[in-house]
Amino acid sequence: MKLLDIATILNAQVITANELLDYEVTSACGSDLMSDVMAYVTENVVLLTGLINLQVIRTAEMMDIRAVIFVRGKQPLDSMIELALEKNIVLMTTDLTMFPACGKLYEAGLKNGFDSGR
Amino acid sequence: MSTIKLKYDIPANDFVAAGEASSNVKKKLAQIGIAADKIKKAAIAMYEAEINAVIHANGGTADVEICLDRVIIAIIDNGPGIPDLELAMTEGYSTASDNIREMGFGAGMGLPNMKKYADKLDINTEVGIGTKVTITVYFI
Numbered sequence: 695m696k697l698l699d700i701a702t703i704l705n706a707q708v709i710t711a712n713e714l715l716d717y718e719v720t721s722a723c724g725s726d727l728m729s730d731v732m733a734y735v736t737e738n739v740v741l742l743t744g745l746i747n748l749q750v751i752r753t754a755e756m757m758d759i760r761a762v763i764f765v766r767g768k769q770p771l772d773s774m775i776e777l778a779l780e781k782n783i784v785l786m787t788t789d790l791t792m793f794p795a796c797g798k799l800y801e802a803g804l805k806n807g808f809d810s811g812r
Numbered sequence: 813m814s815t816i817k818l819k820y821d822i823p824a825n826d827f828v829a830a831g832e833a834s835s836n837v838k839k840k841l842a843q844i845g846i847a848a849d850k851i852k853k854a855a856i857a858m859y860e861a862e863i864n865a866v867i868h869a870n871g872g873t874a875d876v877e878i879c880l881d882r883v884i885i886a887i888i889d890n891g892p893g894i895p896d897l898e899l900a901m902t903e904g905y906s907t908a909s910d911n912i913r914e915m916g917f918g919a920g921m922g923l924p925n926m927k928k929y930a931d932k933l934d935i936n937t938e939v940g941i942g943t944k945v946t947i948t949v950y951f952i
Contacts, residue, residue: 749831
C-alpha cells in the first residue's frame with residue numbers, strides 16, 4: 695500500500711515529504727512505547743503513535759521507518775518536523791484515535807508490523 | 813580501509829539531544845557503504861545505550877571504532893552503576909522515572925534490545941563508579 699493511500703484512508707493531513715507518498719509499505723504498528731517499537735518492529739512499516747517528542751522521530755530514523763502518523767489530531771513539534779525533513783520521514787496527522795486508525799489500515803490490508811515472536 | 817575513530821559527548825539530562833551520536837554513526841556507516849541491516853543493528857543498539865546514559869547516568873561519552881569487518885561502540889558513563897545486572901537484563905524491568913516513561917521509554921527493553929541487536933555485548937558496571945557498555949556489530 696502506498697503512503698498516499700494511507701493518508702486517504704485515514705483522512706490524514708500530510709505534514710512533511712509529500713514527494714515520498716509513493717513509497718510502499720506492507721505493515722503498520724501502533725504504539726506509544728518507543729522501546730517496544732525498537733524491540734519488535736519489522737520492515738516496511740508505518741508507525742501510528744499519540745506520542746509527541748523528538749525521540750519518536752529518532753526512533754523512526756533508527757528503525758528505518760519511513761512514515762509516522764500521529765493520532766487524535768496531535769501535531770508534531772517544529773523540531774520534529776525539522777528532523778523528519780532532514781531524514782526523509784513522512785509525517786501525517788489524523789483526527790482518528792488509535793484503535794479506529796489501526797482498524798481501518800488493517801481492514802485495508804496492512805499487516806501487523808510487530809513481531810514479538812509470540 | 814583504515815580504522816575510523818569517532819568520539820561523542822552524550823550531554824546530561826538532555827532528552828532532546830539524545831540520539832544525535834547514534835544518528836551520526838548511522839550516517840557514517842551508510843556513507844562508507846555498510847549493508848543496511850548491519851547499520852540498523854548498530855544504530856538501534858547504540859541509540860538504546862545512549863538513551864540509557866541520558867536517563868540513568870547524567871550522560872557520558874561514546875567511543876566508536878569502525879573497522880573493516882566490524883563496528884565497536886563503547887558508551888561510558890560515570891553514573892550510579894547497575895547493582896543487579898541479571899535483573900536489569902530482564903525484559904520489562906526498569907528503574908526509570910514516570911517522567912521518562914511519559915517520553916516513551918523506560919519500558920525495561922533497553923538492555924534486552926541491546927543484547928538482541930548487538931552481535932556481542934559487554935557490560936562492565938560498578939555501583940557508584942559507572943557503566944561501560946561495549947556493543948560490537950560484525951559486517952560480515
